[in-house]
Amino acid sequence: MELAEYHALKKLPTPQGPLYLKRGVVRMDDPNYSLLAGTIEAGPGAALDLNPGSGLVSLAMLAAGASVSAYEERRAALRALEATARENQGLQVEAALPWRAPRSAFKTVALVLGAERGNDWVRAQLEAAACALEPGGSMWLAGGKKQGFERYLNWAQKLVGPAEVVARAGGARVAVLEKDRPCAAPKIEPQAFSARLRGRELRFYALPGVFSADEVDPASRLLLENLESTSGLRVLDLGAGYGALSLPLALEGASVTLLEQSLAAAESARMGFDAAGAAGEVLHSDVDEALPEGSFFDIVVSNPPFHVGGHVVLDVAEAFVAAAHSRLRPGGRFYLVANPFLKYEVWMRERFGNVRELYTGQYKVLLSVKA
Ligand code: SAH
8 A cells, every 4th residue: 555545535425424534544334433323313502522533423413403523632533524524514623632622511422432442541531521511411422332331331320420322233332321410520640650661761651542551562662672772863753652662762862753643642752751851753643644745764663553443454554664664764774563463574575675573472573674
């Protein structure tokens, strides 16, 4: 796949209006989204979509006459949603974390649980939804039976009010809750933890929903153990998370740029760099879209994602390989770490004409050199 193909927006006519999709966004046919879109009754008034993804649920609320605010924090989804909003009146897209939604401002809140991002993320989503609802407002909650829907519905009831499950299809569930109690403002604190990497004791910060939020991922550790000295080099960190790879490199003297599509992760990285007094450019970016043309690097490092919205999808990892190749100077080196079952070396060899396995075990560390 070429990078242009990854970045392309595709327009899809739906009975509710045109919807734009792109790679890297949760599938439109995700059962939780489709069931919620088919069930939700929004009606006129202000509605909030707190996990819009492809935007299917936002469109359903729009079609029912609501004016919709879609709060999304992932860049890939934002790019598609912004295109959708240009062609559907009444849809307002915000690049924002759920807990930044205004209080008591919405008659309807729609939420597809992001269970794949962990309990802290779900709790933050639910607290944000509860506070954003006006008294008497309705919360429409969707999730998967196997992804803990019942337990999360219990949490939601305590925060919002009485609930009724109104739709089931396969493992997907939708419940409606009516807000009958005051909400306590969400208290969102980053989790802080320390790790020793490349001979330094480092402190990291991770907001809810961020990858590997309580310890540095063992795969990322392995990449750092198999990496040359980067002092004085320009390093690009693709899918940087809270900066597990790039903070130690910045402190050893590399000049680092972080690309990260999750706002929660990008803000976490910013906190870690600021607390360490380290210089680093953190860009909220879908793969390399936020990087100015003509910026080139000596080294690219990555521990790429292989899920999108809980489904195994390799589009983003494939785009990372293409972006690494296009952003390296001749002679530049791309270090990637992955699970052995993922055959990234095929793409790396195709792109770079070479690939070496620097380490194999529970994970593999691969290196390609740009001609
Ligand atoms: N480098 C970090 C995080 C690795 S996990 C570490 O080693 O801990 C992969 C990261 O890629 C996640 O933070 C995820 O949010 C990010 N990501 C997923 N899709 C992306 C995309 N389209 N563009 C940029 N980053 C993306």
